[in-house]
Every structure is written in C-alpha cells, then in structure tokens.
Amino acid sequence: MKQFLSTPLMRGLLWLSAGLLAGIVLVAGIRLAMGLPATGKYLVTEHAWVFGGFVGTMAFLVGHGVMGDWFKWWRGQEMPDHREDPPGWVKYFGPSLDHKVIGIQYTVTGILLLVIGGTFALIFRTELSFEGAQFLKPDQYNTLMSLHGMVMIVSILLGIAGLMNYLIPLLIGAHDMAFPRLNAFSFWIAVPAAVWLILSMPLGGVETGWTGYPPLSVNPNKIGQQMFFLGVFVAGWSSVLGSLNLIATVVRMRAKGMTAFRMPIFVWAAIATSLIALTATQLIGLSFQMVMFQRLFGMGFFDPNKGGNPVLFQHLFWFYSHPAVYVFILPGLGVVSELLPVFVRKPLFGYKWIAMSSLGIALVGFLVWAHHMFTSGMNEYLRVPFMYSTLLVAVPTGVKFFSWVATIWKGKIDLPTPMLFVLGAIVVFLMGGLTGPPNATVSTDLHLHDTYWIVGHFHDTLFGGFVFPFFAALYYWFPKATGRRMNETLGKIHFWLMTPSFLVLSFGMMRIGLLGMRRRIFDYDPELGFQNTHIVLTIAAFLIALSVLIFIINLVNSIRKGDPATGNVWNSRSPEWQAPSPMPAHNYETPFEVVGEPYDYGLPGSKYVQFAKK
C-alpha cells in the first residue's frame, strides 16, 4: 500500500489537486481584486473551476514526471534513448517508455472506464425498468446517461490505443514506437481527462447527453457541463498525439521486406483509424471549446440572440463524431480479420480488398457527418447528397463481410474462446450494419432519428465493432503479455452469457424505438405499454454485467495462476508468436525479415518471417 501511494500516479494526482486549487484561488483572487463576484453555487465561479482544471492538468503531467526527459533535454542534459523500467508492478504506475507497458496501461484503464461507464448504465437502466420515477431524479438520470456515453467513448479510445500500442511494434518488427516519450505522454494525459469527466457529477452534472448541443449546454447552473467539455478536450490530445505516433511508427519502422501489402491486416486497420483520429479529433475539441468560451466569455457562437447559430455546432461536432465511430470500430474489424485465418487455417480471403476497405471506410466516413442532422433544420438541399454518401459506406463494409464469410468457407474451424468472440463480433456487427441504411435514408430517418432504434443500432455497431473484438484480442494476446493462458471454461461462459443477452438487449431497444420510445428519456408514457420490454432489457443488461464480471475474475486470476503458455499457443504465423512469452523488454532478440505472405496457411513450406542469425 505504502509503495502504491508513492507511485508517480499518486504523486501526479496530488499535484493535480494542488494545481486545481491554485488555479481556483488565482482566478477567485483576481475576481475579488477586480470587484467581481468570486463565489458561486459551487463555492467559486465557473471561471475558477475551468482555469483550475487547466492548471490541474498541467500540474498532473509535471508532477507525474512524464515530461521529465523533455525538461532535461531542454536544460541540455543527455538522456539515453531507452530507460529500463523498475521490476514488478510499479512500472505500470509510472512514465514507462516501453510500448508494451503503455499498451497494458491503456488497456487496463480502458477496462476500468468500461466498468465505470457500464455501472452508470446499470443504474439508469434499473430506473427505466418500471413506469414512473423510481429512485433517480430526472437531472441525475440525464447526468448518468450523458456520462455513460462519454466515459464509454473514452474507454473505447483507450482500449483501441492499448491494442495498437501493444501490437503494432510487435507486428511490424520494431523495437518500440517512433516517439516513446510522446507515447507515454499520450497515455498519461488521458488520466486527468477521466478525472474531469467524473468530477462533472458533483458540480451539477451534465444534462445534454454526450453530444452537448447548445443552447442546452450553456445552462449556467451546470458547471459539470464545463468539466465534461474540459475532460473531452484534454482526452482529445491523447487521441491526436497517439495516432501521430502510430502513423510515424508504421511508415518508418517496418521490418525489412514488409511492403504495404505484406503488413498484417491489423496494421492497415490501425493506420486507417489513426488517419481519422489525427485529422478529425480537432473538430470536437474546437466545438466544445467554442461552447466553453460562449459560457465563460459570452462569445455567442451558437447564440441566435447574438447572431450565432446552434446548428453550426452540430456540423462541427459531427464532423469529428461521425468519423469517430469508425475510429472505434476499424481496429476491432482489424482484429476480426487478423484472427480468422489463424482459427480456420486458411489465408485471409481477398487481403488487399479488406485492407483497402478499411481505408475506403475511413475516407468516405469524412463525407457523411450531416446524416446525424436530417431533422436538424439545416439546409434541406443538403440532405440528399449526404444520404448518397452515407449509403456508400455500406459498400466497403459489405466487402469485409463477404470476405470474412469466404475466409471461413471450407476452413478447418476451431472454436476456442477468442474465435467465439470473433464470430460474435461478425454476427453482432452484421446487426449493426443491416440496421444502418434505414437511418441513412432521409425519409425513414425522419421516423427513426432520436429513438431507441438508434440506441439499439449503435450499441450493435459498437459491441460488434469494439467490445466483442476487444475481448477476442484480450483472450488471444493475453498469453503473449503474461506467459499464461486465461481459463477457457470461464471464457466460454463469458461468451455464452454475453452474446444472447446482448442480442436481446439490442433487439428489444430497436423494437420499442420503432414503436415510439424516444432516446434519453427518464420515464415513458404508460399508454405505450413498454414496461414489460424494459424489464427484459434491464435483466439482459445485468446478465451482460455478470459476464463481464466473470471475465474480470478470469483475467485477474490468470495473471498469477493461469496455465503457463510460453510458445506459439495458437499456432500462428505472425512474428510476435515466434518470440518467447511474455515478450522480452526490447522485443525481438534479432531482427526479422519478411519472406512471404502473412496468411499463407495451408501452403506447405511457406514462411512469413525469417529471423536473422545471432
């Protein structure tokens, strides 16, 4: 315990609190000196909280030490390229430069936020089970519902960053990421972001949903709204810098012989995702910053009384937030494509087509944002071109599905836990994919928009595109990270509990959505007769939570007690499985050269990589 309290993480959190306090005192002091009111509903005014948040973020990064090497360089000190980590668990709480440690930091924080966001959902799901108010108040419901959305989004961003950080250098044969210090910085800046998101709850909460549309989001009584914006703004830095680093790594550090079309398919997915995250994240940061400025300084960007336009916000917001869903799902689809050949012992069908479809989704994804705004009152002429562009996304997505089915066709199929989750991902993502085109079509969307149908649809896409592949990846690469296997029986229980429960949940949501259940409502009209469905949905949600609990127990137990697995557990051709597990600190002992195709299962005598002799 004492050792834990002295980790850089705890020091950083201490500095964060001190920084928050210092910022608050400074602004409150200046306001007092200027004769302005300094106290407010939450002790001090909004200005003081926001400024405190910025100072606290900086203080965390300085106090934690993740910027230490940069300060030393600045003072002219020489620093080695690599720094050895302390042994044991302590390194996970400090500014390690090892991409594998950072990958695990990301992944574990992602799982932690998944649990927090999931708990929020269970609370308001329980409230919804019965007609009438149960135990929440409407504004508490709105806060939980909004934070469920945003905490889950940050959790997904951390989860995919975890997978990409851990895997990309291993898959391309690099000893680390291109910029190890930037890599550590990208992770650690997400920690204060999570703090601000959670802190929004005691400061009046968030009443707008994760989208934060003004004018609702300029309600001055909710300082929580500002902390929410601040948290997302800070988390955005993590995304931008992380993807920059990843692109540089893939472009510059691939092993000899690894041409573009000999990269493992997951690398293609990671590149497509990073291209979006690098170029679109700024827009959500910008749109939230503009609302922050409207609140703090009275700049009426979105205030019609001052010549502003509320719909402008929606354009800026969705310009990121639609491509963002492709950020969430492309790595997951990459995991599906990566694991399928291993478990059907057949080459990936149409490798180039799958690789190009990821890029295709990423590029078309930039041209579709206004399909979220068919009812918004934007210029009516815009609706038809956005309908065409949105429906086009179905084409590259279809290519993926057809290629997966063709890969499985006549394969010799094994069904260990990771493969079950891969198949679950395909089926669930298919549900999300099939329920998408009606939302992209203007006239049917006029009915579907802002209903529970949409909620069901995007939970399908995110479970199929992220949650299922994420679990598949964790079960699959756990032995690589720890040298032990996760329990297979518990893994199967996890799968068989979660999959049917989830399908019931999403079908039920879509069913009542079509019949008139709006999204984001605290209670529903008894005349609609939705109570029985809501009870079933709540039970399904708790079963999913139970299955995740089983997963976490399995994960924690297997770290210490899992069966040892040091070799090529899945009989894969991929380079990381040709090295010992857990992976040594600087990855491969000798560099490898790519001498064949990545997925030539069933071709006798073929090899993907050849390691240099010592």
Added chain:
Amino acid sequence: MRHIIIVGFLVILMAGLTYFGLDSAGLMPAQASTQAVAIDWLWNLQVIAMSFLFALIVVPLFYSLIVFRRKKGDLSDAEHVEGNTSLEIGWTIMPLFTVLAFAYLGAYNLREIRRVDPEAMVIKVRAQQFSWNFEYPDYGGFISNELHLPVGRQVLLKMESRDVIHSFWVPEFRVKQDIVPGRVTELRITPSQIGNYKVRCAELCGAAHYAMERVVVVSEAADFSAWVQEQQIAFAAAQTPEGKGELLAAANGCVGCHSINGAALVGPTWLGLFGSQVNLANGTSVVADESFLTESILDPAAKIVAGFEAASPMPAYSFSQEEVGNLIAYIKTLK
C-alpha cells in the same frame, strides 16, 4: 458445388422466414398520415433487403461452422485459397448499385412526403421547456394546449422555440422536425386516420424532457369545426385580464414549470401563491405581492425561491406592463 447449392437454397428460405417474421411482428405504430404511408412503403423495401442480406451472411457462416468444423484428430491446415478477384469485384459492384438504387428511392420518397398543398392550414407551434402550444392563425389566432387536426387536410406547422432545441414528433405521423431557437422551422403533415395521438419532444431539452408531450387529436372536418368554434368562443370570453393572463401563461409555457394544482415541478407552484409568505434561497422571506411577482416574471434570477436553486433557470421574459398585470390577475385567481 453441392455445398453452394444447399447454402443457396437455405439463404432463400432463411430470407423468406426472416422477412415473414419481421413483417408479422408489426414493427411500426399505426399509420396515421399520408407521409407515414410513403415512409412505410420504403421501410418495407428496406426490411426485405435487410432480411436477404442477413440470410446471405448468416447462413453460410453457420453452415461452415457446422459442416467444416475441424474433425477430431485432424491437425492439418485447410486448402490454400487466397481470394478471387472476380468475386470481390462482384460483391463490390452489386452492393454499389443496390445502395445507389436505394438512395434514389430515398430521394424520390422524400419528394413524396414533402409534397406541398397550397391550401394547407397553417398552425403556429411554440415549444418551450417543457410544453407545447398551438396557435391557429387561420381561425382568429386562438391558442390551444392540444393539437387538433382535421383528417385529410394538409397542415403546415410553423414552429418556434423560445429556449433550447426541441423536436416535433408524433410517431404515428412518422415525420420529425427539430425546432431551433432563433428561426422558424416547418413541417407538413396530412393526417389520414382519425384518432388520439401524442406529440413527443424528440430532442433532449433538459430535466423534464421526458414529460414534454401533448395530446394530438385527428377528427372529421365537422368535429374539427365544432372544436374550433368552442375554442373561439372561449377565446373571446377570455378577454378579461384573468382570461388573457391564462392564455398568456399557456402560450408562453409558464404552466410547464409552474403548476396550477400545487405540484412542485421545475419551478414553484402558482396555486395559493399570491399573498403568501415565500422563503427565499438566501434565507430571507417576502410576501408574494404585485411587486414581487412583477420582478420575478421580468427578472427571474433576482430572488430565487428556497428549494429551486438547482432547477433549470427561467429565461427572462419581456412582457408589456399590461401583460404582466394580466398574468398576475390570473395568478390571483388560483387559490
């Protein structure tokens, strides 16, 4: 080849069963407008496409899992098949044409539901946290808390919001339109089925968003005319200060937050308010007389009533002196 024939047969069977199942489940609510008829026509085509694509992926997937599953003791790899370019081109081109066709149908369908009837009846819709009201300018401008529509006649809703974004949605009419502060948005609906429905705000607008619903009545033209007459008479009778105040309170959504039956909503109730002792958030108390009520209407933040500090703030209204007097006259009647 044998496998492909079996799978092809199963796909058709599965697609048929899926469509039949979805169709007989009754996916959509009652179809109460001509726009709903058009939208449901397209929706049905989409359900057919969904059923077919569902079968096209799921059937070969599960067929493979059952038929091609690894036999016990077999440790060899499968046959080495890398891909097939004509297949890939095929399943790129076919979906491309399918989505283009659906986009074309979608655009055509949109034109259908936006068809303008120059004779359409105009109704002004006002949305505010957390209530609706409806003004009938074609019939002398009376204001109602319920939306009454004659069957078979197109209405043009001209909608305004005074605070945040709301969205007009009657599920049985299908179409939906956001209402954006600072501008007028329009929606055309042609009710086609007599009945009682509800308009439900579809854009999150604050704490009581869930309760922002109002009755919508579609009736025969004759019944509608009778209702209009009733409203006009009531409107004319309400030309007293109290009556005008009541209409003003309804038109501005005051009663969405301030109940007239004693219930505590977002703001304090008006029942028995006039002349009573009011405890304020700053610990003092005042008597609710004319001057306090006037101040609270024009500058709501000046004195906050104890227990309502956390509520959504009431916007400042700019009423004329006469209007404020009418409102207070109305509040006085609520004992």
